[in-house]
Amino acid sequence: MNPGQGLARLSINQETVRQLSLPELAGKAAELGIGGVGLWRDPVRAYGPAAAARLLRQHGLAVTSLCRGGFFTAREAGARRAALDDNRAALDEAAELGTGLLVLVSGGLPDGERDLAAARERVADALAELAPYARERGVRMAVEPLHPMYASDRCVVSTLGQALDLAERFPADEVGVVVDSYHLWWDERVPRQIARAGEQGRIAILQLADWVTPLPEGVLLGRGQLGDGAIDLRAFRTWTDAAGYRGPAEVEIFNPALWERDGAEVLRETAARYLQHVL
Amino acid sequence: MNPGQGLARLSINQETVRQLSLPELAGKAAELGIGGVGLWRDPVRAYGPAAAARLLRQHGLAVTSLCRGGFFTAREAGARRAALDDNRAALDEAAELGTGLLVLVSGGLPDGERDLAAARERVADALAELAPYARERGVRMAVEPLHPMYASDRCVVSTLGQALDLAERFPADEVGVVVDSYHLWWDERVPRQIARAGEQGRIAILQLADWVTPLPEGVLLGRGQLGDGAIDLRAFRTWTDAAGYRGPAEVEIFNPALWERDGAEVLRETAARYLQHVL
Numbered sequence: 001m002n003p004g005q006g007l008a009r010l011s012i013n014q015e016t017v018r019q020l021s022l023p024e025l026a027g028k029a030a031e032l033g034i035g036g037v038g039l040w041r042d043p044v045r046a047y048g049p050a051a052a053a054r055l056l057r058q059h060g061l062a063v064t065s066l067c068r069g070g071f072f073t074a075r076e077a078g079a080r081r082a083a084l085d086d087n088r089a090a091l092d093e094a095a096e097l098g099t100g101l102l103v104l105v106s107g108g109l110p111d112g113e114r115d116l117a118a119a120r121e122r123v124a125d126a127l128a129e130l131a132p133y134a135r136e137r138g139v140r141m142a143v144e145p146l147h148p149m150y151a152s153d154r155c156v157v158s159t160l161g162q163a164l165d166l167a168e169r170f171p172a173d174e175v176g177v178v179v180d181s182y183h184l185w186w187d188e189r190v191p192r193q194i195a196r197a198g199e200q201g202r203i204a205i206l207q208l209a210d211w212v213t214p215l216p217e218g219v220l221l222g223r224g225q226l227g228d229g230a231i232d233l234r235a236f237r238t239w240t241d242a243a244g245y246r247g248p249a250e251v252e253i254f255n256p257a258l259w260e261r262d263g264a265e266v267l268r269e270t271a272a273r274y275l276q277h278v279l
Numbered sequence: 280m281n282p283g284q285g286l287a288r289l290s291i292n293q294e295t296v297r298q299l300s301l302p303e304l305a306g307k308a309a310e311l312g313i314g315g316v317g318l319w320r321d322p323v324r325a326y327g328p329a330a331a332a333r334l335l336r337q338h339g340l341a342v343t344s345l346c347r348g349g350f351f352t353a354r355e356a357g358a359r360r361a362a363l364d365d366n367r368a369a370l371d372e373a374a375e376l377g378t379g380l381l382v383l384v385s386g387g388l389p390d391g392e393r394d395l396a397a398a399r400e401r402v403a404d405a406l407a408e409l410a411p412y413a414r415e416r417g418v419r420m421a422v423e424p425l426h427p428m429y430a431s432d433r434c435v436v437s438t439l440g441q442a443l444d445l446a447e448r449f450p451a452d453e454v455g456v457v458v459d460s461y462h463l464w465w466d467e468r469v470p471r472q473i474a475r476a477g478e479q480g481r482i483a484i485l486q487l488a489d490w491v492t493p494l495p496e497g498v499l500l501g502r503g504q505l506g507d508g509a510i511d512l513r514a515f516r517t518w519t520d521a522a523g524y525r526g527p528a529e530v531e532i533f534n535p536a537l538w539e540r541d542g543a544e545v546l547r548e549t550a551a552r553y554l555q556h557v558l
Contacts, residue, residue: 114511117467148465149428152509153492158465186427186437188396213432218493230431232393 010274011036011064012267013207013252014043020263022047026059028264032271036062038207038250039097041090049096056098063099064248065205066090069141072126073107073119073156080126083107087130095137101204102134103142103178108153119156124166131174142204143167144178147186149219160184160193167202176204179240180252182223185211185231191239198243206240208233208278209253223253226273233277249278289553290315290343291546292486292531293322299542301326305338307543311550315341317486317529318376320369328375335377342378343527344484345369348420351405352386352398352435359405362386366409374416380483381413382421382457387432398435403445410453421483422446423457426465428498439463439472446481455483458519459531461502464490464510470518477522485519487512487557488532502532505552512556528557 012029014020014037020028022043029037037056044052044066056063069090074080087102094102106123113119127141134141143163146155157163163177177197184190197203210229216222226233237249251270258266291308293299293316299307301322308316316335323331323345335342348369353359366381373381385402392398406420413420424442425434436442442456456476463469476482489508495501505512516528530549537545 109509114509116465147428148426149494149498151465152490162467186395186430188441211431214497215428215494217496219428219498230388230393 006279007033007271007274008035009249010034010271011038011062011248011250012270013038013065013067013250014040015067016251016253016258016270017263017266019259022052023055024263026055026061028267030059030061032267034061034267034271036064036248036250038065038067038252039063039099040067041093044093044097049093053096053098062248063097064250065101065103065142066094066097066099068103068105068144070104070155071107072104072123073110075110075113075122080122084126084129087126088133091130091134091137091139094139100138100140101142101176102139103144103205105144105146106155106157108151108156116151116156120162120166123157124169127166127170127175131170135174140173140176140204142176142178144180145183147183159187160190160197164193164197164202168200172201176202178205178207179203179236180207180209181231181233181236182207182209182211185236194239194243198240198245201244203240203243203245203247205247205250206236206245207250207252208236209251221254221256223255225253225255225258226251226270227277237278249274285558286312286550286553287314288528289313289550290317290341290527290529291549292317292344292346292529293319294346295530295532295537295549296542296545298538299546301331302334303542305334305340307546309338309340311546313340313546313550315343315527315529317344317346317531318342318378319346320372323372323376328372332375332377341527342376343529344380344382344421345373345376345378347382347384347423349383350386351383351402352389354389354392354401359401363405363408366405367412370409370413370416370418373418379417379419380421380455381418382423382484384423384425385434385436387430387435395430395435399441399445402436403448406445406449406454410449414453419452419455419483421455421457423459424462426462438466439469439476443472443476443481447479451480455481457484457486458482458515459486459488460510460512460515461486461488461490464515473518473522477519477524480523482519482522482524482526484526484529485515485524486529486531487515488530500533500535502534504532504534504537505530505549506556516557528553
């Protein structure tokens with residue numbers, strides 16, 4: 001994909017319009033000239049990864065990411081083994097689906113633990129264990145830094161710098177990073193870190209959502225439609241462009257107000273907002 | 280106050296036990312041997328700043344901070360003038376109350392603005408305007424970095440580094456910084472930044488609360504009792520000790536579950552938790 005090609009670079013993460021079935025999403029996205037979709041494991045398994053791959057190929061849509069693997073921070077051996085097994089299954093599904101990218105949410109602090117740095121080391125250990133398996137399947141793993149408000153319960157990797165510190169222990173085609181505006185917008189180091197990621201060819205994907213308040217209980221489902229919030233979204237696109245990134249711009253919004261609306265209408269709105277606020 | 284002096288170094292921010300009246304708080308805190316209290320403008324004005332100062336003196340309690348001034352980020356001239364006037368009133372109240380410290384929450388992004396750096400510059404402008412007034416009254420202003428989840432709606436200063444960048448434009452006895460575990464615990468740069476703040480004598484106060492999830496709607500009232508969450512609170516005490524800080528450890532928890540309980544019981548619990556998790 002090339003920057004500036006209208007909507008060809010836009011990808012819609014499935015959760016943004018979860019009210020649409022996979023065939024509905026594929027049909028409507030293709031109709032609009034959107035270039036790709038990002039998918040989630042549960043609906044992909046329900047549809048069948050091979051059937052999903054066929055469906056999207058028929059519509060000329062790329063699968064820009066599979067969400068998600070990760071949750072690597074358990075200390076107990078049994079729980080660690082289970083997490084690694086689940087990630088191997090996710091890598092298999094990504095390969096079958098025909099996407100080269102598995103997004104990783106690293107996991108939070110186990111109950112009673114207070115050492116973020118030690119938990120991040122366990123993420124590195126898991127990446128090392130999974131890297132050969134991922135390489136064999138042609139799937140790249142992408143470490144996603146999540147906003148610091150998730151540091152205890154979802155993801156001990158809170159900044160792009162920390163994600164790069166982890167990813168840099170591996171070849172760039174094995175472990176990349178996710179640049180998501182929602183998680184990173186507050187951090188003044190991000191332009192520099194995007195440049196650092198770009199120099200290494202490590203930007204696996206650009207994801208977009210806007211920041212709106214008040215945040216909802218649990219802070220998971222409060223992402224805003226592009227243009228509704230505080231983030232300079234175009235800056236994220238231009239920073240990643242300048243860093244040599246030529247991949248998709250995947251819109252990933254979790255917002256119950258969008259889910260209550262007609263899915264096709266939300267898709268059209270998202271495409272229009274992309275042209276207005278990102279391109 | 281000296282570290283290690285039992286509860287003499289502990290201060291209780293009034294909002295932690297808002298169910299207690301100011302005389303109740305003063306009486307119960309003094310009974311426990313707690314060294315000080317942090318107060319808020321509304322209840323202080325309701326009681327009268329001079330009367331409050333007398334009350335706390337009678338109980339041998341220090342007033343470790345007044346919360347709060349700030350909200351400096353408006354662009355419109357009238358709103359900026361109103362904010363500065365309100366901060367002058369807060370400085371007057373702090374002086375009358377006999378505390379040397381006014382805590383500043385800088386303010387968020389005005390509607391439709393997306394430039395955090397520009398908003399932080401307006402915070403610097405306001406500090407410059409207020410500094411002479413504060414100096415005349417013998418009140419130090421303390422810039423408080425708030426967690427990045429508040430960057431758009433409450434405080435564009437999200438890290439201790441940013442707070443220091445602002446404070447360093449002024450003499451250390453005019454503008455200091457607040458080190459609050461709740462806002463900073465996720466940031467691996469904090470030990471270094473606390474050392475930097477200490478070298479300049481700029482740590483105005485150490486505040487403590489724990490991080491618990493799920494966060495509530497609006498994310499304002501979800502702070503945890505000491506020891507209930509993910510933060511290594513003792514690390515914050517030892518880092519600030521090592522940086523030469525000898526002031527109070529003020530516990531500031533906003534949590535409706537604590538407010539529903541007997542206030543004296545919450546005070547006893549907080550003192551016990553301080554001994555267990557901080558001292």
